[in-house]
Amino acid sequence: MNPLIIVVIIVIVLIVWFVTSGPKKGRYVILERVADSKQPTGDGNTLSIGEIVVYDPAGKNITKQAKATMSTAYGGSYGVIGNAVDGNINTVSHTASNVTNFANIWLNLDFGSDVEIGRVEVYNRQDAVPDRINGIRLRVKNDAGADVYVAPTIAHENGKTPLKFEYKL
Numbered sequence: 001m002n003p004l005i006i007v008v009i010i011v012i013v014l015i016v017w018f019v020t021s022g023p024k025k026g027r028y029v030i031l032e033r034v035a036d037s038k039q040p041t042g043d044g045n046t047l048s049i050g051e052i053v054v055y056d057p058a059g060k061n062i063t064k065q066a067k068a069t070m071s072t073a074y075g076g077s078y079g080v081i082g083n084a085v086d087g088n089i090n091t092v093s094h095t096a097s098n099v100t101n102f103a104n105i106w107l108n109l110d111f112g113s114d115v116e117i118g119r120v121e122v123y124n125r126q127d128a129v130p131d132r133i134n135g136i137r138l139r140v141k142n143d144a145g146a147d148v149y150v151a152p153t154i155a156h157e158n159g160k161t162p163l164k165f166e167y168k169l
Contacts, residue, residue, distance in 0.1 A: 023056075023057040023116040023117065023118055023169065024116070024117050024140060024148045024149050024169040025114040025115065025116055025117070025142060025148065026111075026114060026115065026117050026140035026141060026142050026148050026149065026169075027110065027111050027112065027113055027114050027115070027141065027142055027143045028108055028109065028110055028111075028139075028140065028141040028142075028145075029052070029054050029066070029108070029109040029111075029117070029120060029138070029139075029140050030106055030107070030108050030109075030138070030139045030140070030141065031047060031049065031052065031106060031107040031108075031122065031136055031137070031138055031139075032047075032105065032106040032107075032136065032137055032139060033045055033046075033047055033105035033106070033135055033136055033137075034135050034136070034137050034153045045105060045135075046074070046094060046095050046096070046105065046132060047070070047071075047094070047095045047105050047106065047107055047136060048074075048078075048092060048093070048094040048095070048125055048129070048132040048133065049084055049092070049093055049107070049122060049123065049124060049125060049133060049136075050084075050088075050089040050090065050091065050092060050093075050123040050124055050125045050126050050163075051083075051084060051085070051086070051087070051088065051089045051091075051121075051122070051123040052084050052085060052107065052109065052120065052121070052122050052123070053085075053120070053121045053123075054066065054109060054117060054119075054120050055117070055118050055119040055120070055121075056115070056116050056117065056118055057116050057117075057118035058118070059118065059119075062111075062115060062117075063085050063109065064085065065111055065112075065115070066085075066109035066110055066111045066112075067109070067110045067112070068081045068082065068084060068085050068107070068108070068109050068110075069081060069107075069108050069110070070084070070093065070095055070106065070107040070108070071095055071104050071105050071106045071107075072095045072096035072105075073094075073095065073096060074094035074095060074096050075096070077091075077092075078092045078093070078094040079093075079094055079095075079096070080093060081093055081107070084107055085109070089123040089126055090126050090127070092125045092127065093107065095107075113143055114142050114143045117140060117149075117169050118168070118169060119166065119167065119168050119169065120138060120140075120166075120167045120169065121164060121165070121166050121167075122136075122138065122164070122165045122166075122167075123163065123164050123165075124161060124162065124163045124164065124165070126163065130161045130163065131161050133154050133161060133165075134154055134155055134161060135153060135154065135155075136153070136154045137150065137151055137152070137153045137154065138150075138151040138165075138167055139151070140169065148169075149167070149169050151167050
């Protein structure tokens with residue numbers, strides 16, 4: 001094979017790698033309940049977390065730049081969406097219980113436009129029932145609504161549910 005063709009192929013591969021391996025740009029950082037998952041506690045299907053933190057590629061916390069919303073609110077101090085982004089992993093943000101449309105259980109951070117995202121941390125609730133985070137998935141979408149990152153669904157690890165999940169984009 002011609003050495004020039006080999007060099008051109010290598011350059012193309014390196015360009016594609018460089019373009020696709022950089023930081024992900026996303027507008028929406030979403031936690032969602034997977035449609036076929038059910039809570040093991042029998043408390044209906046909910047999304048219940050302690051905190052979600054979004055960092056840019058340099059490691060700067062950019063969570064406060066986003067508007068936080070959730071599908072429904074549990075009520076009382078647990079139903080406050082601000083608890084999910086208040087910087088305190090000991091507060092809880094909780095959607096309403098006994099929701100029958102599992103595909104519509106979500107928490108959304110909207111940055112208003114695409115931003116570079118380097119890492120997302122999701123903290124499980126610290127007080128009780130940590131297994132309620134099982135069946136939740138992290139999804140990042142760009143300004144056009146296309147997925148730029150979809151994490152595996154959270155599940156028990158060796159019979160235990162971790163208190164922190166870290167996703168490097």
